[in-house]
Amino acid sequence: MKVKARQIARDLGVSTATVSLAINNKPGVNEATKRRILDYIRRVEMEHEVEERKDKFVKMLLYVKTTRYQELTEGKFISDTFVRISALLQKEGIELRMHRINSGDEVLKALAESCQDGTAGIIFLADELPEAYLELLDECQLPLVVCDNMLRDGHWDGVNMHNQKAIYNGMRYLEKCGCKDIVYVQKSDDIYNFRERRKSFRRYVNEEMGGEVITQMINGGKDTVSITNHLIRSLKMRPKLPDAIFTENFTVTVGVVKALEKLEINIPKDISVIGIDEVPDMIFLPVKLTCLSAPHASRADHVVRQLLDKIEHGRTNAVEVLVGMEFIKGESVKQNE
Amino acid sequence: MKVNIKKISEITGFSAATISNALNHKKGVHARTSAEIFQVAKEIGYISETRITKMKFVFYKRSGLIIDDTPFFSLLIDGVEKECRESGLEMVLCHLNREDADYEQQVDRIIHDRSAAVILLGTELMEEDVEIYKSASCLFLLLDYWSWDMSFNGVLINNTDSARMAVDYLIKKGHREIGYLRGDFRIKAFRSRETGYGIAMKKAGLPVKDEYIMNVSTTLNGARRDILSYLDSRPALPTAFFADDDMIALGAMKAFQEKGYRIPEDISIIGFDDLPYSEISSPPLTTIRVPKQEMGTLAVRGILNMMKENGRVKTKTQVCTMFVERESVRDLRDAEVEDEG
Numbered sequence: 001m002k003v004k005a006r007q008i009a010r011d012l013g014v015s016t017a018t019v020s021l022a023i024n025n026k027p028g029v030n031e032a033t034k035r036r037i038l039d040y041i042r043r044v045e046m047e048h049e050v051e052e053r054k055d056k057f058v059k060m061l062l063y064v065k066t067t068r069y070q071e072l073t074e075g076k077f078i079s080d081t082f083v084r085i086s087a088l089l090q091k092e093g094i095e096l097r098m099h100r101i102n103s104g105d106e107v108l109k110a111l112a113e114s115c116q117d118g119t120a121g122i123i124f125l126a127d128e129l130p131e132a133y134l135e136l137l138d139e140c141q142l143p144l145v146v147c148d149n150m151l152r153d154g155h156w157d158g159v160n161m162h163n164q165k166a167i168y169n170g171m172r173y174l175e176k177c178g179c180k181d182i183v184y185v186q187k188s189d190d191i192y193n194f195r196e197r198r199k200s201f202r203r204y205v206n207e208e209m210g211g212e213v214i215t216q217m218i219n220g221g222k223d224t225v226s227i228t229n230h231l232i233r234s235l236k237m238r239p240k241l242p243d244a245i246f247t248e249n250f251t252v253t254v255g256v257v258k259a260l261e262k263l264e265i266n267i268p269k270d271i272s273v274i275g276i277d278e279v280p281d282m283i284f285l286p287v288k289l290t291c292l293s294a295p296h297a298s299r300a301d302h303v304v305r306q307l308l309d310k311i312e313h314g315r316t317n318a319v320e321v322l323v324g325m326e327f328i329k330g331e332s333v334k335q336n337e
Numbered sequence: 338m339k340v341n342i343k344k345i346s347e348i349t350g351f352s353a354a355t356i357s358n359a360l361n362h363k364k365g366v367h368a369r370t371s372a373e374i375f376q377v378a379k380e381i382g383y384i385s386e387t388r389i390t391k392m393k394f395v396f397y398k399r400s401g402l403i404i405d406d407t408p409f410f411s412l413l414i415d416g417v418e419k420e421c422r423e424s425g426l427e428m429v430l431c432h433l434n435r436e437d438a439d440y441e442q443q444v445d446r447i448i449h450d451r452s453a454a455v456i457l458l459g460t461e462l463m464e465e466d467v468e469i470y471k472s473a474s475c476l477f478l479l480l481d482y483w484s485w486d487m488s489f490n491g492v493l494i495n496n497t498d499s500a501r502m503a504v505d506y507l508i509k510k511g512h513r514e515i516g517y518l519r520g521d522f523r524i525k526a527f528r529s530r531e532t533g534y535g536i537a538m539k540k541a542g543l544p545v546k547d548e549y550i551m552n553v554s555t556t557l558n559g560a561r562r563d564i565l566s567y568l569d570s571r572p573a574l575p576t577a578f579f580a581d582d583d584m585i586a587l588g589a590m591k592a593f594q595e596k597g598y599r600i601p602e603d604i605s606i607i608g609f610d611d612l613p614y615s616e617i618s619s620p621p622l623t624t625i626r627v628p629k630q631e632m633g634t635l636a637v638r639g640i641l642n643m644m645k646e647n648g649r650v651k652t653k654t655q656v657c658t659m660f661v662e663r664e665s666v667r668d669l670r671d672a673e674v675e676d677e678g
Contacts, residue, residue, distance in 0.1 A: 043474055046449040060430075075411030082414065083396050087432035090443070096430045097391075100418055113369050224617055281557050282408070282584070283614045284591050335453055 003044045012040060056120045057095035058307065060085065061110055063129040065102050066189055076280065077296045084300035085123065092308060094120065104133050111140045121311045123147065123303055127191045143310035145303050149192045150320070157306045158320045159299055163193055166292040166325040167200035170246060170274045171208070173290075173327070179272055180337045184217045184257055185231060186248045197248055197276065214243070220252055227255025232252035232263060241265065244333065247275030249294075259286055268334040278328065288330035295323045340383050348377050362641050364423045371425035372488070381415035381509020389476065389644065391453035392421045392637060395431040399461040400554055401624045402522050408613065409629045410458070413480070417456065424641060429453065441469065444627045448473035450469040461524060469547050476643050481638045482525055487651055490643060492636045496526050499625050500533025502660060503607045507577045508624075509539045511669030512605065514575035516549030518560070518585050518673065527581045530609060534579050553585055561586030561595075568596050576605060576669065583608035583615045583624055590618065590665065601667035609660055632656050 005023070009016045013208050016031060021029045022037040029037075038333030060082070068075070086096040097119075101110055107129075114122055121141055126134070126149035134151040137144065144156040174182060184201045186196060198217065205215050218234050235241065247253040253275040260267060267273050278293045279285055302321045309315045342353050349356070351374060359366040359374040366374075368390070375388045394417050398404055414430075421428040433443055445643050447455060448470060455475055458483030460469075466677040470477065471640030479491045507515050517534050520527045538545050580586035590600050598604050598618055608615060611626035635654055642652070 039472060043449060043472060046445050047451060047474060057429075075415075076408035077413035079414060082430060083410070086396070086430040087434070090432055098414075098418060098428050098430055100422070117369060117372070224613075228617075254614070254617070261619075272549060274543060282559070282587075284561075284587075 003041050008037060008040060012036060015017045026136055041289055052295070055093060055095045056311075057118070058089060058098055058121045058123060058311075059110075059119050059261065060096055060113055060123045060125065061107075061194045062098065062100045062125045063102065063107070063127075064100050065128050066191070068128075068189060068191075077277075077294075079301045080296050082249070084297055085304055088301065088304040094311075104136060107133055107136045108139060111136070115141050121145070123307060127193060129192075132273060142308060145306045145310075147303055153319050157310065157318055159306060161186065161193060161294055161299065162322040162324045163196035164200040164203075165322075166276060166294075167197055167246075168204055168208075169325075169327055170276075170292055171201070171204045174244050174246070174272065174274060174333065175209070176336075177244075177272065177333050179243040179333075180302045182215050182244045182250070183222050183234075183242045184215065184246045185227065185252050186217060187227070187252055188219055188222045194248055220255055224251055224255040224258065227252055228258040228262070231259040235259070235263065235265075241271055244272035244274065247273065248278035250275065250279045253277065253285075253289065253291075254283060261286065267318055267332050272333040274333055285332075287332045289328075290330040290333045291328050292325040293328050294325055299323050340381050342383075344381060345374060345377050345383060348381070351372055358428065359425060360388075362424050362426070362644060364425075366425040368422070368425050368427050372427075389452060389454050390425075390427060391407065391413075391429050392417070392426045392640065393429045393431050393447060393450075393453045393455045395433055395447060395455060397433050397435075397457055397459055397461060399435045399463065399466065400522065402461075403524055404458075404461050407460070409610075409627075413633040416560050416630035416635075417637055418570065418633075420634045420637035424637065425453075426637075433457075435466065444469050448477060450476055451475050454478070454643075456636045457482075460526070463524070476640055478636055478639050478643070483653060487653075490639055490653070492639055492649050492654045492656065494526065494627050494632070495657055496529035497533040497536070499520045499658040500530035500609070501537040502533075502658075503609070503625055504534050504537035504579050505541075506621075506662075507543070507579065507605065507607060507659065507666065508537065508543070510577075510605070510666055512575075512577040513543060514546075514549065514577070515543065516551065516575040516578045517549055518564075518578050518580035518589055518606075519552050520555040520581040520585055521552045522555050528578075530581055536639055546575075548573060549578075551578075553589070555576035555582070555584060557584050557588045560585045560593045564589050564592035565595065568592065574604065576603065578606050580606060580608050583610040583612040583622060586616055586622055587612070587615065590622070597631065605666040607666060616663070618665075620665050623663045623665045624661050626659040626661050628656060628659070 005016045005019045008019045018029055019037055022034040089096050099110055099282060101107055119142060122140060122144045124144060124146045126146050129149055134149065137156060145159060146156050147159050150158050150160055218230060220230045245256055247256050256273060265271055274290050276292050276294055278291055279289055302323060306319060342356050345356050346353050351370060355366060356374050359371040372390045375390055378384045402477050424536050431447055453475060455477045457602060459479045463481045467484050467635060479489045481493050483493050485489045504515060535545055536674055551567055553560045580589060590606055593600060595603055600606060608622050608624035611624045615622035615624050639654060
């Protein structure tokens with residue numbers, strides 16, 4: 001839409017003649033005034049453009065019960081994912097609206113509203129969603145990508161980390177390095193990714209190691225400090241040190257490393273450590289960690305790709321993406337001579 | 338047709354109280370309800386201009402050197418989202434990268450959309466970057482940045498006083514030779530902290546010595562490396578350092594320890610930010626805690642105030658910090674007593 005010269009003149013308190021000179025790049029207007037007029041036109045045109053464009057928008061529903069999201073460490077991974085999703089969608093001219101929900105009623109309400117208010121699609125971050133609520137998502141008539149949770153008969157798209165493969169890779173590697181007595185240290189949070197990791201650990205021990213190994217699962221608590229304290233107590237109660245510790249995520253890794261430091265136990269000479277997640281460059285570890293790096297950023301890419309595929313190209317069948325974790329060999333696992 | 342709240346009530350079915358609350362952005366009105374009320378109010382001519390129903394929270398990235406490593410963004414989002422929900426505003430996440438080819442176009446789209454207010458997280462903004470935002474035609478607030486020419490509303494940390502407080506603590510503990518670990522990417526916050534360091538020293542009659550100021554990288558390992566190579570030249574060292582932030586302080590602590598210095602016996606260090614790992618470092622780091630969630634909340638309230646005031650007065654809200662005393666500072670007064678005894 002064109003801006004009228006008369007309106008410009010009125011709003012800026014100049015004459016229409018001045019406006020005309022400025023627009024047509026003729027002499028007789030001083031630079032400052034000309035600049036003011038051209039800036040004004042650009043601004044008003046932009047406002048009209050924005051108003052007429054009516055951006056498509058997507059909703060990101062975040063089911064949060066715990067304070068995990070407010071914890072600085074895990075919060076960082078979560079917000080890295082947000083930032084990446086919003087950046088990718090913005091490139092496509094799609095707006096990302098964010099809602100936090102924390103009950104079954106709110107899930108239903110959010111879905112019902114989204115069906116009426118012009119939402120183009122939904123990204124559901126469901127790590128903390130109780131299993132019983134998963135079927136509520138059946139109510140959703142819009143393109144839906146569910147992240148960090150899975151229902152076997154769900155008709156929506158899913159993007160998940162390949163937890164089982166990560167645990168299997170890690171355990172296989174420990175076994176190859178001669179570890180038999182392996183302790184799994186977990187957080188106290190009951191969330192999907194952690195449940196999957198624990199299940200996979202148990203399954204690996206039962207199916208692949210034939211029960212001839214000693215394993216133990218220690219619930220470390222909800223933060224680094226309590227994980228450190230729990231582990232110190234547990235290790236002191238054991239007749240001998242385990243061969244290796246498998247950590248559930250990087251908060252656990254940090255707690256475990258701290259505990260071993262306090263007990264003056266050397267990694268990897270006295271004990272091997274392997275974990276899920278790289279430890280961010282915010283903390284010094286005594287050795288480079290051998291880990292399975294969780295794909296926080298590439299997960300965001302898959303979420304956006306799946307959603308756009310449904311919104312823009314109308315794909316109707318459900319696709320389930322499992323994003324693998326990368327094995328990063330450090331120096332925290334003792335090598336067989 | 339008489340156009341009033343009663344009329345809107347008849348059309349929408351919401352009570353007059355709810356409508357009034359929605360139109361005035363009071364708490365307790367659901368975002369969707371609010372949007373519907375605004376739409377009807379506009380259609381029947383009760384309000385004329387486009388009303389704000391969305392809050393855009395914009396993540397600004399210049400180099401990523403500071404912002405990529407900070408774990409604070411999730412806390413800010415948390416504060417902003419909560420306050421938006423209570424005020425019936427939709428929260429929208431946006432992203433701006435100075436390096437993008439169409440950066441200016443993206444900025445224009447954000448700052449000229451008058452259906453939304455904008456909170457820009459400006460941690461990495463430099464003075465030359467802010468000009469474009471001055472032409473914003475939407476309600477606009479800067480978070481974690483301030484421009485001296487008062488062209489913006491802002492919510493930020495009281496950096497100068499906080500740094501002064503930290504250095505003053507060192508002085509009270511008997512330190513006279515106090516150095517400064519100076520981040521080499523000079524964001525506004527760091528410059529204000531440097532001022533605070535200078536004021537505390539001056540007030541105590543202590544000289545700021547150039548040889549006690551080390552320029553270091555702002556990453557953990559970068560700071561460690563820089564200090565290690567600095568120590569190779571066997572410089573004279575102060576008894577204490579104030580660091581621009583925890584990342585630098587933790588990197589420094591590591592470097593000093595690797596070279597055989599004990600913390601705090603030989604060198605005391607104070608950080609800024611209270612990162613999650615500062616509590617469990619060895620020794621635990623004395624630092625300054627910034628209430629990030631509350632900053633997010635205050636930013637939204639700032640925007641709500643601007644709506645009410647029609648932007649007549651600009652405000653700068655400075656959030657006070659909390660001093661967190663841990664174990665990285667030595668009390669030199671004890672030492673003097675010991676030495677004398």
